[in-house]
Amino acid sequence: MNWTQAILARKKLIIRLIWVVYIAAFVFFVYSVRSPNFQAYWIPMGRAAGDTAAVLFCLAVLPGILKRLGATGGWQQVQVMLMAFRRQLGIGVYWFGVLHSSWVSNLDKIMAGLPPLPVNAQESLGTISLFLLLPLFLTSNDWMQNKLGTWWYRLHKLVYLVAWLIFAHVALLNRFEWVGVLILMTATLTVWSFMVKEKREKFSTQSPERA
Numbered sequence: 001m002n003w004t005q006a007i008l009a010r011k012k013l014i015i016r017l018i019w020v021v022y023i024a025a026f027v028f029f030v031y032s033v034r035s036p037n038f039q040a041y042w043i044p045m046g047r048a049a050g051d052t053a054a055v056l057f058c059l060a061v062l063p064g065i066l067k068r069l070g071a072t073g074g075w076q077q078v079q080v081m082l083m084a085f086r087r088q089l090g091i092g093v094y095w096f097g098v099l100h101s102s103w104v105s106n107l108d109k110i111m112a113g114l115p116p117l118p119v120n121a122q123e124s125l126g127t128i129s130l131f132l133l134l135p136l137f138l139t140s141n142d143w144m145q146n147k148l149g150t151w152w153y154r155l156h157k158l159v160y161l162v163a164w165l166i167f168a169h170v171a172l173l174n175r176f177e178w179v180g181v182l183i184l185m186t187a188t189l190t191v192w193s194f195m196v197k198e199k200r201e202k203f204s205t206q207s208p209e210r211a
Contacts, residue, residue, distance in 0.1 A: 004077040011084055018088045022095055025049075029099055033107065046103030053096035054179045057166065058186045060089035061159060065186075068193035070200070087140050090159075094137035097130050122172035129165045132158050163187040 032038040066079035106116035118124040170180040
């Protein structure tokens, strides 16, 4: 049994552990809002939540990239493993994105009696990203996938637009660090993988005629 099979054999346990982490993050968020001592840490916690959302986003998108590129060997094992937890990763992207926006700016606005609306381009891009991710978050379950059918797959293609919106959101920050590079690489690989897939399918269609 290789490492991929070992992980997949414990899929249900791992999913439960992921949900424990998400629930714990929610409980901690509620506690941080109710405890005045945590207010000074909202921004650094928000940045950490944003970084977490970005990493989870890249992990959720990676299986599709690898599949379109025709990954083999170890990369194919990575594809299979991440695909098994893709739904949970996607849910985490939205949840940590909400934590990020809340801790970094929205809570301060609410406490000041202001509506939690974006005040600049950087915040606007982040808000649009969360708005587009909301239907993906709400439909990340078997019931909605069966109900929507083909439209479910079309709807979830919004993730490729979100990738560039997140990159633009991060690029407008005063601190363009490893997260920006990671998102840019993921967005670029997404476009490239579609080009490779299209070229492969076109070649496959033309091959019989040449023969």
